[in-house]
Amino acid sequence: MTNRRTFLAGAGIAALGAVAPGIANAGTTDRLKSLVDSQLADAAGKGYPSLVIGLFDRHGQYVAGTGDSGQPDGGRPGGRTIYQIGSITKTFTGLAVALEVVHGRRRFEDPLQRYLPGRLRLPTWQGKEITIGDVATHTSGIPSFPESWAKRPDIDWRDPYAIFTLKDVATALRETTLPREPGKVFDYSNLATGLQGQSLAIGEEAAYESVVRPRITGPLGLRDTSTALTGEQCRRKATGHDETGASTPDWHVRTCAAAGALYGTVDDLLRYVRAYLAPARGPLGEAMRLVRQPRVAVDPARNIGVNWILQPLPRSGKQLVWHNGGTGGFRSFAGFCPGSGTGVAVLTNIAKEVDPIAVELLDAVSGP
Template structure:
């Protein structure tokens, strides 16, 4: 009976806000089908309900669907075991490891401008001597950090995963600890460029190296190189009183509020906060740009028969027959997300939540929901291509 009540409320209140990028900031939020010329079909409602019913109260979802030049936004919040509509396209969520795609894009921009080479060795830019910068005669390069083939472990050994630290265990992991690790403890797990193993440390180290190259902070580099040119006015790293007003509180798996993550020196691996509307601009650039954004998607390493790594992104061909798409997922203590796009059809999905990544122990709901929405709504595109 509870699920029936939730679904009934969901069908009444789910909102579709259909827009182009120029959409006014304060459009009315009205029930379907009173507003918008692209209301969601029942399949989208059913998919969302299928997963949201597992989330705790006070969790929130912001969805953006891009189709060519049009973007539709959907906002849902679970409260008192009911689903209500919210206009949260301009509300910020932590995006976790999707940050790595921004870091790779920053690298691609520097490479496109001729300021670095993707094959530059990492040791060239560090102020300390690496304990191990090569293996099997192959040096770790900037490209290896961006496509997860560096051989660097997923996490540094000298970090204590004490979850009682407010702001995440990474908060106390500063430059001094990073330099100690790479100069005294680092042991490569594989020959650089020969095996893809996901590395949060690698993404964070790349972000730090970019700050050394440009002599600026990661956030300043992000804002100047990506956010300001694209008009992404609510994408940021550091939290101040103004940003706190539109930052959706993170939630634990049980639904309690939790502190926002501070990744300190490893910010480039997962420290960005953003909105559905801002990410729609970012993905539109990834879809349409032919310069440094496109450079991030060029294949750099094939790690399975159907899967290819770019810089920060990964191409997948095994989830949808005869078609490849690009995706990235992210998760922190209080948030989870997935973004998916396909250049050929100019379609994309943004799914942001304040559902803890640790809820994944009960099922990887966010990734599964995003992929199911993608495969269901865009199935006709796959048939035609």
């Protein structure tokens, strides 16, 4: 989830400090430690205020961090340091939708309009309605950030979603003309996923929490994955930085909470992606299997399931299931390879991508 406006260029930031001691599980191999520590050392001097990486294979897990997260408790960044995870939130929303499908309460072919509050009227294409599946695969045609929103004189681009209410969403939908028939072309949309959240009776962040906590984060034991932090969690939260290295506020996604409102940790994200590799019996496990099935081609190399992207790793060719995220001051990546039983999570507190780090690590640990 990213801002539509490019941040102004400015001064750089200090280089990363020494690598923090990693947390190794009993079965951790020297290979995992070597791979992660090498990436952290390579990141030094590349502008990351802090960086935390977690990597696992079938034999163990290793988590380590580097830099200064600016967290009030003064601790060195690690697996329990809290960051905004941005659009990785969408995978939780997709899983909540899949649970509705598994329980028989809705179908991907159903019009999304059927489940929305009355004041939110979706545009149609020559009478064809946008379906739940169209939104889950980013083929709805709904803009990610409406032009009328971008023109608001009171918008604060450091926290661009904060001012928008359900009334603003309704107005934007009335002004939207779909560019094509829904279900045909992948076109990533934060607003559409926000509407998927509204269809689950999710309003702002607190209401999103009331849906996700009992259905997903609670059962999976993700104690630090939340839209609202406790006092203790706030003391573990990293300070975000924009592309210039200046500190910047957290984003408050409000009515589009389902698109990017969650905070999280590397420890939680590793637990989360592990659950997809060995889904438990029952509705949640069935939903986890459902969301990682390919539904629509993004391009010749990639497909999308339910808010998860699927593509082969560049060297090993193993299938990678992944999502990344970004707010004004944070970047994130979580992914796993079903064929090799491996997974990765990377978090940083600056608007600087971490995708290449994550992909390189998974490719190395998922090799032939």
